[in-house]
Amino acid sequence: MMQILNIAAYKFVTLAQPEALQASIEQALEQRTIKGTVLLAEEGINLFLAGPPSDIHDFLAWLKLDARFADLQTKQSWSGAQPFRKLLVKVKPEIIRMNHPAIQPAEGRAPAVDAATLRRWLDAGCDDSGRPVVMLDTRNDYEADVGTFRNALDWRISKFTEFPEALLAHKQDLAGKTVVSFCTGGIRCEKAAIFMREAGVENVWQLEGGILKYFEESGRAHFDGECFVFDERRAVDPELKPQVNPVTRPLAQPETRSRRKAFGLLSDS
Known part of the structure; x- marks a missing residue:
């Protein structure tokens, strides 16, 4: 077949x-x-x-x-x-709708971290500078319920347009940490990382290629559950099986x- x-x-x-x-x-x-x-x-x-x-x-x-x-x-x-x-x-x-037209990734990306480096940071519990690493889920709440990185921040947004307001409400929680934003394939966490930088959050990274690329290159390490997808497969596991x-x-x-x-x-x- x-x-x-x-x-x-x-x-x-x-x-x-x-x-x-x-x-x-x-x-x-x-x-x-x-x-x-x-x-x-x-x-x-x-x-x-x-x-x-x-x-x-x-x-x-x-x-x-x-x-x-x-x-x-x-x-x-x-x-x-x-x-x-x-x-x-x-x-x-x-x-990807954010309702913040000033955020223009084509004019300059936020720094990106690849899957292998992120796994190494999560294994160690800190980045290469010794700062604690916090994973920030930029997806919708129902997606995070299917699976997410262990101990990731989940602000329970129901749509991506709510992310800017959620950041402003929780900004102090990110102080002194290395923040890695992530989503399914990278597009939301890319915009989110730029918005965070412009809002004054330091040490912000985006996960290159999102969860799907992480699954390809690092499997299930530090991830619990499956990754929600917007099609009839419903979700894929860390081996990318539906x-x-x-x-x-x-x-x-x-x-x-x-x-x-x-x-x-x-x-x-």
């Missing part, structure tokens, strides 16, 4: 006219057996896609012909069937714009 390749990727890069990309990306995906979500905004691209490995690799090769996406990094996992019901390519005001195996569906007619409208669009939560 053919395995389905699932990829998650994002890049903060200035897209002056994201609408111009929308149609070409949608056409490229519809020419291949791929479903999922692509979000475009002036601040960049965010995608979660799944399909046969050859189609996924072919699409990525096509996308990377655009110099703006040549260095796009993906997180990969596998499932026995397609975990997405539809294909959605949409232009949004932000590829909590729920998607059901194989009969082949259907190609998804057209009118059919997607008739049957509803996949949530981009």
Whole structure:
């Protein structure tokens, strides 16, 4: 049975006219057996896609012909069937909504820590300078309930737009510590790290590639539970195996714009 390749990727890069990309990306995906979500905004691209490995690799090769996406990094996992019901390519005001337009990652990232270094810090209980390390979950409360880093701070936000206010309420808890923000694939913790730096929090890092990349490179060390994902797999464990195996569906007619409208669009939560 053919395995389905699932990829998650994002890049903060200035897209002056994201609408111009929308149609070409949608056409490229519809020419291949791929479903999922692509979000475009002036601040960049965010995608979660799944399909046969050859189609996924072919699409990525096509996308990377655009110099703006040549260095796009993906997180990969596998499932026995397609975990997405539809294909959605949409232009949004932000590829991850924070409601703070001054936060522009394309103009300069917060420092990032890779999975191996983070695991070493957590093993030691401190960073290379001897400061205690605190993990900060920037995801929604229901995601953290499925699994998170051991002893991570969880401010019980129900959506990412609540993060700035939560930070201001808990800022003093971070004083004197090395703070590592994390999320599923890296996009939320990247914006969160920049916001924290601009709010005056010192020694802030983002987990490069989020939980999914950490699972790829460091497994289950210091992580309890599974990582929630926004598709029919529900969650993946530290071996990147799905909590729920998607059901194989009969082949259907190609998804057209009118059919997607008739049957509803996949949530981009």
